[in-house]
Amino acid sequence: MTSQQLLSVIEPDGSTNGHESGLSKDELLHCYRTMLMVRAFDDTCMKLQRSGRIGFSIPNKGVEACQVGAASALRKTDWIFPSYRDFGMALYHGITPLEMMHNMFGNAKDGARGRQMPVHFSFVKPIHFVSISSPIGTHIPQAVGTAYAMKLRNEDNAVLTSFGDGGTSSLGFHSGMNFAAVWKAPCVFLCQNNGWAISCPSSEQTASESYAIKAKAYGMPGVLVDGNDLLAMRKAMLDALERARRGDGPTLIEAVTYRMGGHSTSDDPTRYVPKHEVEEWAKRDPVARFERHLASKKLWTKELGEKWYGEAMDLIAAAAREAEATPPPPLESIFSDVYATVPQHIRRQGEAVFELARRKGDASAGDGKFPL
Numbered sequence: 001m002t003s004q005q006l007l008s009v010i011e012p013d014g015s016t017n018g019h020e021s022g023l024s025k026d027e028l029l030h031c032y033r034t035m036l037m038v039r040a041f042d043d044t045c046m047k048l049q050r051s052g053r054i055g056f057s058i059p060n061k062g063v064e065a066c067q068v069g070a071a072s073a074l075r076k077t078d079w080i081f082p083s084y085r086d087f088g089m090a091l092y093h094g095i096t097p098l099e100m101m102h103n104m105f106g107n108a109k110d111g112a113r114g115r116q117m118p119v120h121f122s123f124v125k126p127i128h129f130v131s132i133s134s135p136i137g138t139h140i141p142q143a144v145g146t147a148y149a150m151k152l153r154n155e156d157n158a159v160l161t162s163f164g165d166g167g168t169s170s171l172g173f174h175s176g177m178n179f180a181a182v183w184k185a186p187c188v189f190l191c192q193n194n195g196w197a198i199s200c201p202s203s204e205q206t207a208s209e210s211y212a213i214k215a216k217a218y219g220m221p222g223v224l225v226d227g228n229d230l231l232a233m234r235k236a237m238l239d240a241l242e243r244a245r246r247g248d249g250p251t252l253i254e255a256v257t258y259r260m261g262g263h264s265t266s267d268d269p270t271r272y273v274p275k276h277e278v279e280e281w282a283k284r285d286p287v288a289r290f291e292r293h294l295a296s297k298k299l300w301t302k303e304l305g306e307k308w309y310g311e312a313m314d315l316i317a318a319a320a321r322e323a324e325a326t327p328p329p330p331l332e333s334i335f336s337d338v339y340a341t342v343p344q345h346i347r348r349q350g351e352a353v354f355e356l357a358r359r360k361g362d363a364s365a366g367d368g369k370f371p372l
């Protein structure tokens, strides 16, 4: 339990408690469509992984409001240093499911040309969504450094860095929080407390009364927010961004939410997550909560929700087909993507590799046959 108040905006009946979102009808519906898109992307990736067509994915079910509410407060020129569970932030700002699918298949059209794990998206153009780092917390000091650089250049942009409850145990969290506060860097720290760090429950992650309270020791505000309430997330982010842009420095936001699926497609949460806990949180589903809000504004019906979800599934199925049919990057690109002019000694090594590939065949992920 915590002495801090949990910020929430959407009431159980869908009405709001006075905080205006400032979102137009179209913007509210864009938030909703993005959350449905995340869910449809998740469902599709689970099937693709289980049928052996992609190697890995990360479920986002339960945390869609955190991602989309936070993203809705950002300008397109701001920078995002995301966690691996932030699909909705990219989709909200216009990245297409097809661009994401190219990464899931690691093909020639993937921004990282198949040299990152699936889910480790990198969309620094046209938005500023920086490549996801697998080592937990390592992106936090990078976000702070970027924010500090913006301050030195008198830019009006801000930085969002997002991580999990487990991420607060990393060195990157502590050094990032400290430097950001000392330098008054325009950075927002978003801790998505979804209850679990793989199989480690939050109760074993920290002895603090909350994650938000950790901000106090570093000299910045710490805000506790209902992470399943899209409008509360938006409000907390808008306040933190305003503070960052006026030069007053960083804020730590703890979004209290829940991971309604496994950690990844490699995980079996039924081995360690109590069933009653999942059932309890299912009643607080962030998508249903936002649907009630839209319904209170006469913007939502069950039929509309089903129609849009069906459309999202069709769009993503088409994206998966196209990405699967796109060939992998050519073998030569392991050199040509690195050097403008390939040095002689590397060229000789390359030619030896290509000759081997010609004789023995190319490598397919996981077949174990390529003799390197």
Ligand SMILES: Cc1ncc(C[n+]2csc(CCOP(=O)(O)OP(=O)(O)O)c2C)c(N)n1
Binding pocket: 083, 085, 134, 135, 136, 163, 164, 165, 166, 167, 168, 194, 196, 197, 198, 259, 263
């Ligand atoms: C430095 C480091 N240690 C351990 C891991 C293995 N690992 C991957 S995800 C994860 C849990 C992270 O949990 P949390 O930060 O709560 O994020 P969530 O997965 O719940 O979104 C761990 C321990 C890692 N990737 N990097």
Ligand SMILES: [Mg+2]
Binding pocket: 164, 165, 166, 192, 193, 194, 195, 196, 197, 198
């Ligand atoms: Mg977690």
